[in-house]
Amino acid sequence: MDSTPSKHDIRARAEALKAAPDGAALRAALAGLDLDRLGPGDIDVLWRGLRGHDEAADIRLAILSNFTLDLLPRFLAVRAAAEGLRTAGYTGPFDQHVQEVLNPDSGLHRFRPDVVFLALSLRRLRPQALEAFATLSADDRRSLRDEIADHLATWAAAALERLSATVLIANFPAPARPLAGVADVKADYGETEFFLELNLELLRRFKGNPRLRLVDADGLTARFGKERVLDRKLHYLAKMDWSPAFLPTVADELVRQIRAVRGQAKKCLVLDLDNTLWGGVVGEEGPAGVRIGPGDPEGEAFLDFHRRLLALRAQGVLLAVCSKNNPADVAEVFDTRPEILLRPSHFAAAEICWDPKHEGLRKIAKALNIGTDSLVFLDDNPAEIELIRQLLPEVEAVQMPADPAEYPGVLDRLTLFERVAVLDEDRQKAEQYQQNRERDELLTATGDLTSFLESLGTELEIRRARPDDLPRLHQLFTKTNQFNVTTIRYTQADVERFAASPDHELWVASARDRFGDLGTIALMLLESEGDALRIDSFLMSCRAMGRGIETALANHLKSRLEARGARELHARYLPTAKNKPVETFYEDQGFRLIESGESGEKRYILAAEDAARRDCGWIRIDVKEEALAA
């Protein structure tokens, strides 16, 4: 058995957690600790270091269940802290998931959760039917399946209506062994078939609503080991259907869900080359000597790693390279080794030179128009990892394991790229950055900015938000940092509310040009206030910046004054660490500054008679007026 951390170490970490002022300090307090190898009582000690700061929580998670899950919040709190997130937990009273939702004075409602997690034991939900399962007819089993799915769907609808939280519902783990043994797969609707269909039914029913998410508890129990999920003693003594040993696996899943719901996924994965993307050092072994490709154990492991990286790229994660090498050597490797799956065109940016890597990472972030805090950095060299941790602590620096066999697994353990759903925008993103590189080359070729903008042939569509826009709009609210005048992080429920509200106008813009589709790139939220229109939010994806689209959008907002017969536009700018690019946006668009706060916030007014449109003749604009269809 590997040794568990010393009691002294755990207590010191608990003290550090207690004193931690922010997420970075929480993460630092638990850095390097393997949470799967804690000693007896360690989780309690660490948890005490986190208790009592509920008001500072990044996320409030409520747990409802008909079996005992009282120990889950502490595992969740510690696991989340290791990722730099502070959680507040609430465990509802035993077996009252319906009452908790329906009663507006329940502990659940008073807790004001951001996320609700419902996990039910089938045996306690429908005891009689489960008791008699072995003797139920195939038809009875099918009706049981539908009845249970209906119950959860009805409960979910009630929860979504009464709470603004995201609702997570666990599916039902199939038992470790079917009662009928190996014959079960030949039965007319056996236990195996029942659970597969029940869980498939839940997956399909819960897909449509962005605020409702299925948690694959069956998959989690399988990953952990179904025979170890249930500790019979604790089950009989305390109705604990999930043993404490299994709870870290559940906590890990919930942290991933939280990351996805918060929507602050990292944007770019920066990779070292030598001993990270291939085995060996090009400068020493030469392009023919590095290990990558079929027929060689290490080479196969690197190929699998490449496959996983390409899958990440297909979900919208940008890949980049930061390597200390001669560019000519690296080019030769790619040219002469076609078996390498990752090709230079897959990288959105590359820094191949002998400069220190923190400079390389800064240049990559700049080239991609993202913050360094959106980067994850992988390197086999501990010195490089340490350098980045010290000089760019906002970058998540991940040390590659000693053996390339473990490389593909490194990506499995990262929760930093989790997102609620992979949208079309995400799938196209890597391509879009490739197109941006081509656009930059065009600018260099034409030399003159106006003729460059003309030559892009930008087409902009501005429309009222449609139901199918809402997930992307929520994503824009949560992810846009730079071109974001107020940086209010609205939830999915807020977005739905704005879209349906007669006092709000939620506008969306998508763009394309001769190089390709940029997708949905901007949103504007207006609120009608008496005879004025207030710009609540105005934000645009960074990949659309620098071509006058923002001016076209501001023109559109000015035109809303006339359309609604309003007298003036009100706007404000709220400074953040990231939104410097829009600090003078409203001044540039002709708004009058009426107030400047000490912390940098600014208020503006634009009277209807002063609302002159600004020129952006190089953009073809198509405004679709129709309101949100029911």
Next chain:
Amino acid sequence: MNTAPIEIDIRLREIMSDVLDVDPQIPDDFSRDDESGWDSMAHLRLITAIEQAFGIKLTMKEIEEIRSYGDLRARIAANIANTANRG
């Protein structure tokens, strides 16, 4: 596994102190009636931690019967002795 009685005392006090958040100077007659934090859920956390620490398995009956520090120490010692005899 170190099983001298004094070792059991040292480890058991450490675990109880960690799990129940009490002072490690635990007297022999420290009982569930004295400590409100030693409720049924805490009792199971304590048992789980003890089973992990000493590599033993307590039965449900034993778990229900344990009321005090002295009970716990006696159960652990008996279990370790049994395991050693069987081994």
